Amino acid sequence: MLWRPALGPYRGHGLPGGVDPLPGPALLLAAHYADSPIGPFSELAVAEPARLGLRPGFCVTTSVVAASECRVDYRLNWGVPAEVGTLLWDVDVAGARTRRLTWVERGIVVSGRPTPMRTPAWLPVRGVQRRADGAILVPRRVWGWLSLTRVWVGAPDDDPLAWAAGGHLGGVMTGMRMVVDPARHPAGLLSSLRAPLQAPGTGLTASVGREAAPAAARVAVPRAYGSVG
Numbered sequence: 001m002l003w004r005p006a007l008g009p010y011r012g013h014g015l016p017g018g019v020d021p022l023p024g025p026a027l028l029l030a031a032h033y034a035d036s037p038i039g040p041f042s043e044l045a046v047a048e049p050a051r052l053g054l055r056p057g058f059c060v061t062t063s064v065v066a067a068s069e070c071r072v073d074y075r076l077n078w079g080v081p082a083e084v085g086t087l088l089w090d091v092d093v094a095g096a097r098t099r100r101l102t103w104v105e106r107g108i109v110v111s112g113r114p115t116p117m118r119t120p121a122w123l124p125v126r127g128v129q130r131r132a133d134g135a136i137l138v139p140r141r142v143w144g145w146l147s148l149t150r151v152w153v154g155a156p157d158d159d160p161l162a163w164a165a166g167g168h169l170g171g172v173m174t175g176m177r178m179v180v181d182p183a184r185h186p187a188g189l190l191s192s193l194r195a196p197l198q199a200p201g202t203g204l205t206a207s208v209g210r211e212a213a214p215a216a217a218r219v220a221v222p223r224a225y226g227s228v229g
Contacts (some may be wrong), residue, residue, distance in 0.1 A: 014061035014078070016130035017052055022056060024049040028153065030110035031176075032089040041067040042087035044103055044110065045080075046161065050128050052135050057126035062161070064103055078138050078183055079129030099172060106159055110228035112151040114172040121146035121173065124180055129183075136183040144176030158177055 010016035015021060027047045043065050047058035064085040065071055066115055086104040091097075100111040120143070126140030154160045166192030 005057055013041060014081075015048065016135075018130060018135045019050045019059050019128050020051055022051050024047040027058060027169075027224070028110065028161075029171060030099075032101065033178075038067055038069045041065060041070055042101060043070075043102055044085075044087060044108070046164075047127075048120060052128040052137065055126065055128065055137060055186065057128040059128050059139070067173075076131065078127065078180065079131035079136050080127075104180045106161075107156050108159065108161055109154040109155075110151065112149055112172045113169060114147040114174055115149050116147075118145045118147035118174070120144075131183070134185060138183050139181040141181075142178045144173045146171050146173045 026035060026049065029043070029045045029047065030043075032040070032042045043063070045060050045064075046062040047060045050059035060080045061084040063074060063080050064087065065074065065082050066085065068084050068086040070080045071084050074080035085106075086106060088102040090100045090102075096111040098111055100109060102109045122141070122143040125140040125142060127136055127140060129136055148169070148171050150167050151172070152163075152167050153164045156167045
C-alpha cells in the first residue's frame with residue numbers, strides 16, 4: 001500500500017454523485033489474495049478520502065481485478081467501478097523479497113519490499129460508494145503484519161495515474177486477512193440499514209452454503225473473505 005496526497009487536477013476525480021471529497025492522502029492498493037471464495041486473484045485500486053453526509057471514509061474511484069467473478073460483486077454489491085485487466089503478481093523479485101504488481105494494459109507497476117521491522121496491524125476501513133439503488137457504506141476490516149517502507153510506482157506520463165509515479169512512503173502488509181461486510185444504506189445522521197445484495201450468491205459472496213466454508217461465512221448474509229500470503 002502507499003499513501004500519496006490527492007492534490008491538483010486529481011482531487012475529487014471520479015467521485016460518484018452524493019459522495020463529497022475530503023482533504024487528505026489518497027490510497028493506492030496493490031494486492032494479491034492467495035485465498036478467497038473465488039480462489040486466488042489480484043487487485044489494483046485507488047481510493048480517495050471522501051464522505052457520505054457526516055460519514056467519512058474512502059471512495060474507490062479506480063479498480064482493476066484479474067477475475068470477472070470479482071468484478072460482478074464489486075460493481076453490483078459494493079458499488080466499486082471495477083474492470084477486468086491483466087495483472088501480473090511477482091514475489092521475491094531479484095531475490096530481494098520484493099512484491100511487484102504489473103497492470104499490463106496500462107503499463108503501471110507497483111512494487112515494495114517488506115522490512116525486517118514489522119508490527120501487527122488491525123485497520124477498520126469504511127468505504128463510501130454509490131450503486132444502482134443509491135449511496136452505500138461498505139465496512140471492511142483488515143489485519144496482518146505491516147512494515148513501513150518505500151513503495152515505487154511506475155506509470156506512463158499520459159496515464160491518469162501518472163500523479164502516483166515515483167517513490168513514496170507506504171507499507172507492505174503480509175499474512176493479511178480482509179473481511180468485507182454487506183453494504184449498508186445511510187439512515188438519518190449516523191445510523192445505517194443493511195442494503196440488499198444486488199447479485200446474491202455470485203463471485204465473492206457465493207461462499208454461503210459451500211461445503212467446508214468457514215463458520216463465519218455460513219451466515220444468512222454473506223461476507224467476502226480474502227487473505228494475502
